[in-house]
Amino acid sequence: MEAMPSTAVISTRSLTKHYGSVKALTDLTLEVNQGEIFGFLGPNGAGKSTMIRTLLGFLHATHGTASVLGMNISTQSVEIRRQTGYLPGGIALYDSLTGEQVLDYLVELQDREPRRRAELCDRLELPGSVLRRRVRDYSRGMRQKIGVVQALQHDPELAILDEPTEGLDPLMQHAFYRLLDDLRREGRTVFFSSHVLSEVERLCDRVAIIRAGRLMAIHDVAELLARRRRRVMLRWRGAAPDPATLPGLQDVELDGTRIIGTLSGEVAAFVRSIASPNLEDLTIEPASLEEAFLEYYASEDATEPTELETEPR
Amino acid sequence: MNVRLFLQTLRWQRVRLVVVILAGIAWGVLIPVIYDAFSDVIRDLANSGAFPEEMLNIGSGSLFTLPGSITLGLQHPLALAMLGIFAVGASSTAVAGERARGTLEVLLARPISRTTLYVSVLVALLLIVLVVMSAILGGMVGGATVIGLGDELDTGQLPLVIANGFGLWAAFTTFGLAASVSFDRPGPAVGLSLAWLLIHYFLEILGSLWTDAAWTQEYSLLHHFDPGAILTGTFDPIDLLIVYAVAIVPLVYALLVFPKRDLAAPA
Numbered sequence: 001m002e003a004m005p006s007t008a009v010i011s012t013r014s015l016t017k018h019y020g021s022v023k024a025l026t027d028l029t030l031e032v033n034q035g036e037i038f039g040f041l042g043p044n045g046a047g048k049s050t051m052i053r054t055l056l057g058f059l060h061a062t063h064g065t066a067s068v069l070g071m072n073i074s075t076q077s078v079e080i081r082r083q084t085g086y087l088p089g090g091i092a093l094y095d096s097l098t099g100e101q102v103l104d105y106l107v108e109l110q111d112r113e114p115r116r117r118a119e120l121c122d123r124l125e126l127p128g129s130v131l132r133r134r135v136r137d138y139s140r141g142m143r144q145k146i147g148v149v150q151a152l153q154h155d156p157e158l159a160i161l162d163e164p165t166e167g168l169d170p171l172m173q174h175a176f177y178r179l180l181d182d183l184r185r186e187g188r189t190v191f192f193s194s195h196v197l198s199e200v201e202r203l204c205d206r207v208a209i210i211r212a213g214r215l216m217a218i219h220d221v222a223e224l225l226a227r228r229r230r231r232v233m234l235r236w237r238g239a240a241p242d243p244a245t246l247p248g249l250q251d252v253e254l255d256g257t258r259i260i261g262t263l264s265g266e267v268a269a270f271v272r273s274i275a276s277p278n279l280e281d282l283t284i285e286p287a288s289l290e291e292a293f294l295e296y297y298a299s300e301d302a303t304e305p306t307e308l309e310t311e312p313r
Numbered sequence: 314m315n316v317r318l319f320l321q322t323l324r325w326q327r328v329r330l331v332v333v334i335l336a337g338i339a340w341g342v343l344i345p346v347i348y349d350a351f352s353d354v355i356r357d358l359a360n361s362g363a364f365p366e367e368m369l370n371i372g373s374g375s376l377f378t379l380p381g382s383i384t385l386g387l388q389h390p391l392a393l394a395m396l397g398i399f400a401v402g403a404s405s406t407a408v409a410g411e412r413a414r415g416t417l418e419v420l421l422a423r424p425i426s427r428t429t430l431y432v433s434v435l436v437a438l439l440l441i442v443l444v445v446m447s448a449i450l451g452g453m454v455g456g457a458t459v460i461g462l463g464d465e466l467d468t469g470q471l472p473l474v475i476a477n478g479f480g481l482w483a484a485f486t487t488f489g490l491a492a493s494v495s496f497d498r499p500g501p502a503v504g505l506s507l508a509w510l511l512i513h514y515f516l517e518i519l520g521s522l523w524t525d526a527a528w529t530q531e532y533s534l535l536h537h538f539d540p541g542a543i544l545t546g547t548f549d550p551i552d553l554l555i556v557y558a559v560a561i562v563p564l565v566y567a568l569l570v571f572p573k574r575d576l577a578a579p580a
Contacts, residue, residue: 019575019577049578050577050578053418053576053577053578056421056422057421058418058421058575058576058577059575059576059577060573060575077426078424078425078426079424081421081422081423081424081425082424084422086422088415088418088419088422088578089578090415091415091419092414092415092416092419092579093416093419094416105317105321106419106423108317109315109317109318109420109423109424109425110423110424111423111424150419151422
C-alpha cells in the first residue's frame with residue numbers, strides 16, 4: 001500500500017529538555033496537522049513556553065527529536081523561522097520606535113512581504129495614528145496587538161502563539177478569534193499555548209494538556225465536548241417521573257416537580273425519554289471545557305489540582 | 314552578516330556617535346594646542362626637578378614631543394571614555410540588553426542565526442570604534458596642521474596608527490560583546506568589560522609611574538598601542554600582532570558559545 005504523505009506540520013518524538021535536575025519537558029511526543037488550530041494547554045510553569053522555545057531553536061533539546069514544517073529543529077532552525085510567525089508570551093518591543101517602525105524592522109528581517117499587515121491592523125483596530133506613536137506610549141493591549149501583527153503580517157505557513165490574548169480586551173479577543181478562524185479556513189496551521197480554557201474551547205480543533213513538563217493527553221476538542229456531562233434541570237406539571245427511567249441521568253436531586261442532575265452519554269435517548277406534554281421546563285447547560293478537564297483530571301490524578309483558568313485574565 | 318541588523322545597530326547609536334565624534338575632534342585639536350602652549354613650561358618644570366619625570370610621562374606618552382603628546386591624548390581617560398562608550402558600553406549591552414528587555418527573542422524569531430546576529434552587531438560596533446578613533450586622530454592631525462606643527466608628524470604612518478588603535482579597541486569590543494552574549498542581564502556584562510579595561514589602564518599607569526613595576530606595562534593592552542612610536546619610526550610590529558591576537562580570542566569564544574546557549578524565557 002502506498003504510504004500517505006505526512007500532514008504533520010509539527011512533529012516531536014520524545015522531546016525532552018532538562019535544566020540540570022529541573023525537568024522542564026519530558027518525553028513529549030505529539031503531532032500537529034496542517035490546517036488545524038492546536039491548543040497547548042497547561043498551568044503556568046507546565047512547560048508550554050519551553051516546548052515552543054525548543055521548537056524555534058531558542059533552547060536545545062536534551063533528548064528527542066522534532067521537526068517543524070518538515071524541517072529538523074536542530075539543523076534547520078533558520079529556515080523554520082522564515083516560514084513561521086511567532087508571538088512570544090508577554091512580548092517586548094522597542095520602546096523608542098513607533099509601532100510602524102517596529103513592524104517595518106521586523107518584517108525586513110523576516111525577508112518576506114508584509115502581505116497581511118493592512119488587514120491585520122484594520123481588524124485589530126490599529127489605525128495609522130496609533131502606529132505612528134512610539135511603543136513606549138502604548139498600553140499593554142496595544143503592544144499585544146502589535147505583537148500579533150508582527151507574528152502574522154508576513155502570512156506565515158505556521159503561527160506559533162504563546163498566550164496570544166493576554167492583555168487584549170474582550171472585543172479584541174473576539175476579533176483575534178475570528179482572525180484565527182480565517183487562518184484555519186485558509187489552511188494555515190496555528191499552534192497556540194494558553195491556560196485559558198474558554199478560548200481553547202472556542203478555537204481549537206485539538207488540544208494537548210501538559211503538566212509538569214509531561215504530556216498528559218491529546219484530545220479532539222469536539223469529542224471532548226461531546227463526551228462531557230451536561231447539567232440538566234427539568235420541571236413537570238405535577239409529579240416528576242422516576243429519574244431511573246431517564247437514560248444517562250446521574251447525580252439526581254428530586255424536588256417534587258423538579259429534577260436536577262447531570263447527563264452523560266447520548267442526548268437523543270434522553271430527550272426521547274422526557275418527551276411529554278407534562279414537561280413544563282427544560283434547561284440543559286452545556287458543560288464548559290473546564291468541567292470536562294476537571295473530570296478528566298479527577299479521574300487521572302485527584303491529588304494534584306490544576307491551575308487552569310476558565311476566563312481570560 | 315545581516316545588513317538590516319547592521320544598519321539598525323548603527324541607528325541605535327547614531328545620536329551618541331555624533332556627540333562623541335564632535336567631542337573626539339575637539340579633544341584631538343586640543344592636544345597639539347596644549348603641546349604647543351605648554352611643552353616648554355613643562356620641560357622647564359621637569360628640568361627644575363620639582364616634579365619627577367615619570368609624573369610628566371604618564372602611560373606610554375610624553376608631553377615633550379608632539380607624537381608623545383598624541384600617545385598621551387589617546388591614552389587619556391577622556392579618550393578612553395569616548396572609545397569605551399562603544400567598545401565597552403555598547404558592546405557589553407548589545408545582546409545582554411536585548412535579552413533582558415525581551416526583544417532578543419523577537420529578533421531571533423526571524424530567520425537570523427545567532428552567528429549572523431553576532432557578526433552584524435560586531436561589524437557595526439567595530440565600524441563605530443574605527444570612526445571615533447579616526448575622528449580623534451583626525452582632530453590631532455588637523456590641530457597640528459592649523460598651528461603649524463604638521464611637519465612634526467610623519468602622516469604617512471597614520472594608517473598604521475589607525476590600524477594599531479583599531480586593533481586595541483577591537484580587542485575591548487570583542488571582549489565586551491563576548492560578555493554580552495554570555496549573560497542574561499547587561500549588569501554583569503558591563504561590569505566585566507569595564508573591569509577588563511580598567512585593569513589594563515591600571516597596569517599601564519602603574520608601570521609608567523613606578524619604575525620597579527615597569528614590567529606590568531607589558532601586560533597592558535594599552536601599552537601595545539603607541540602612536541608616538543609609530544610616528545617616530547620606532548614601532549614594534551609585535552604590538553600590532555598582540556592587539557589583534559587578543560581581539561580574536563573573545564571573538565572565537567563568542568562564536569562558539571552564543572549559538573549553543575539556551576535562551577530561556579526572560580524573567
